[in-house]
Amino acid sequence: MEWLLVYGFLNSMTLMVIALGFSLAFGIAGIANFAYGALYVLSGFLAVKLIGTLGIPFYLAMPILLILMGGIGALFYWLVLQRIRGAVLSELIATFGLGVVILESLRGRGLMGFYNIPSFIKGGIEIFGVNVDYQRLIIMFTGLGLLFFLWLFSHHSRLGLAFRALSQNEETALCCGMNPETIAMFSLAFSTALAALAAFVILPLGTLTIDVGYEILIIAVAVGIVGGLGSNLGIMVGSLILGYAQQFVTMYVGTHWMMVVIFAAIFLILVIRPSGLFGKFKELEERV
DSSP states (O other), X not given: OHHHHHHHHHHHHHHHHHHHHHHHHHHHHOOOOTTHHHHHHHHHHHHHIIIIISOOOHHHHHHHHHHXXXXXXXXXXXXXXXXXXXXXXXXXXHHHHHHHHHHHHHXXXXXXXXXXXXXXXXXXXXXXXXXXXXXXXHHHHHHHHHHHHHHHHHHHSHHHHHHHHHHHOHHHHHHTTOOHHHHHHHHHHHHHHHHHHHHHHHGGGSOXXXXXXXXXXXXXXXXXXXXXXXXHHHHHHHHHHHHHHHHHHHHHTOGGGHHHHHHHHHHHHHHHOTTOTTOOSOOHHHHO
């Protein structure tokens, strides 16, 4: 039981770190970025190059990676999404298509093996009689730190307040002199940087492959659907539900059922509460 409590929470924090970036772009600009998993994988490969090939230390590789991936996210918005923003189906097709292009381009360059980033700190500690490695604790503190940072950023910075204004009412934000396109660009850049941060802290726990991109996208979408896209509280609660459910299934059924839990949760929430537990958008019955 102690193992379930400890690793259920740690797994939940991992899911939350993965999903926060995807939820942020949707909550602010209404963009469901289906290239999110591919950007995660691209971030992972860049991190491997920075740390493994170039020998750059962790504390320098992280800001370099975040700035680089943030720039890629901003460039993607200006080149593609700016022209189709608001056309939901076109956004889905464009972002998913870009994700496939990124992943298959990496595959085409021969990056089909297994890659990893060394753990930041070797060793671990014992929590309630359960051995936990330091890297998982880093992920946990990263998730909790991100929640605090996003709250602080959205309430006490000009860009964060602009994010909130755009998410609440784009027309009013425009009337107040804000440029919705610029704010949306920053939101996608910020979201992509969060995907890079997730890759940077999570990949030391395992290996990186091309197909991980599709799995990361499914996880991000599932947490958002369960908790409610655009709500940080919803992402936290959705992560806790899925994280503990996955660990319960792993402990009593088998690891091959972990993704089944994800799809079952998506199905149940869409049937019972389409906007998610803490979703800010109208329920299905209100839209019909």
